[in-house]
Amino acid sequence: MRRLLILRYAISALMIAFCSVSFAQSLNNTPQRSVSAPSKDTVRTMEPRHKYPLYNGIMIGVNIADPALRLFGQDYGGYEGLVEVNLHNRFFPEWSFGVGNAETTTEEGIYYKTKSTFYNRIGMNYNFRFNSSSPNYFVVGMRYGYSSYSAEIRNMSFNDGYWKPIEGISLPEQQFSSHWLEISLGIRVQVWKNFYMGWALQFKPLLKEGSTENANPWYIPGYGANGKGFGFSYNLYYRLPIGVKKPAKSLLDVVKK
Numbered sequence: 001m002r003r004l005l006i007l008r009y010a011i012s013a014l015m016i017a018f019c020s021v022s023f024a025q026s027l028n029n030t031p032q033r034s035v036s037a038p039s040k041d042t043v044r045t046m047e048p049r050h051k052y053p054l055y056n057g058i059m060i061g062v063n064i065a066d067p068a069l070r071l072f073g074q075d076y077g078g079y080e081g082l083v084e085v086n087l088h089n090r091f092f093p094e095w096s097f098g099v100g101n102a103e104t105t106t107e108e109g110i111y112y113k114t115k116s117t118f119y120n121r122i123g124m125n126y127n128f129r130f131n132s133s134s135p136n137y138f139v140v141g142m143r144y145g146y147s148s149y150s151a152e153i154r155n156m157s158f159n160d161g162y163w164k165p166i167e168g169i170s171l172p173e174q175q176f177s178s179h180w181l182e183i184s185l186g187i188r189v190q191v192w193k194n195f196y197m198g199w200a201l202q203f204k205p206l207l208k209e210g211s212t213e214n215a216n217p218w219y220i221p222g223y224g225a226n227g228k229g230f231g232f233s234y235n236l237y238y239r240l241p242i243g244v245k246k247p248a249k250s251l252l253d254v255v256k257k
Contacts, residue, residue: 051131052089057244059084059092059196061237066100068234076102076114076219082235090130094143096121100221109155112218117149119222121182135190137198143182145204147221150175176210176217188237196237204229 059082066077078100084092101116123143129136153171186200209226210217217226224231 050088050090053245054088055243056086056089058240059086059237060240061235063233063235065232065234075104076100076225078221084125088130090127092125092127092139094123094125094141096143098222102219111154113152114219114221115150117147117221119145119147121145121222123182137188139186139188141184143184145180145182145222147223148177149221151217153215171214174212174215176212177208178210178217178220178223179207180223181205181207182231194239194241196239197235198237199232199234202231202233204231
């Protein structure tokens with residue numbers, strides 16, 4: 001009886017050992033999943049649409065192109081400032097304003113003078129590099145401009161082909177009202193901390209010239225010399241950092257590290 005009991009214990013021990021070895025081998029043969037860093041393509045799909053917060057500061061600026069050109073003899077122009085809000089570093093709603101005037105004598109001897117007049121433009125700029133970590137911008141914009149102004153014209157002549165020409169006609173005050181669009185393309189570069197400078201080229205189709213029965217405007221405040229249709233600005237900017245949050249850290253940058 002005692003031998004039978006010992007035999008049973010021995011058989012049970014052998015079975016337990018055999019099962020343990022078989023289970024261990026099955027664990028070793030099971031394929032293991034490797035944990036690796038997500039790929040760049042996967043991270044791109046996880047990236048937020050906008051790296052920068054909705055409110056990203058306010059820009060104030062001045063256009064120094066007209067004052068500089070007047071130093072070199074240009075007989076029209078003005079002084080202009082602007083304010084724009086930075087949204088997601090992508091959209092820049094803008095209000096630009098200024099005072100413009102002109103005083104010139106044409107080659108035909110006609111004297112033209114526009115009184116200093118306030119003008120407005122309102123529109124939007126778009127930054128193509130809105131998710132870039134670079135502080136520089138490449139922008140395209142569109143604005144609507146309006147100006148209501150008066151001009152004095154002297155030494156005009158009139159000739160209807162029948163009566164003798166009438167010369168020396170003076171129009172002491174002609175009231176004009178003009179509307180136009182501006183489509184611009186330009187760059188801005190950070191020069192130091194929150195200070196920027198940049199230039200822009202503008203295409204300016206007139207919506208309403210504002211001609212009267214007696215005369216056409218030679219100069220439109222905020223638009224420039226009538227008939228040119230193009231413009232240039234060179235602006236100095238300061239970015240007000242009030243209430244601006246730091247941009248979210250990119251997951252792609254984390255993967256690169």
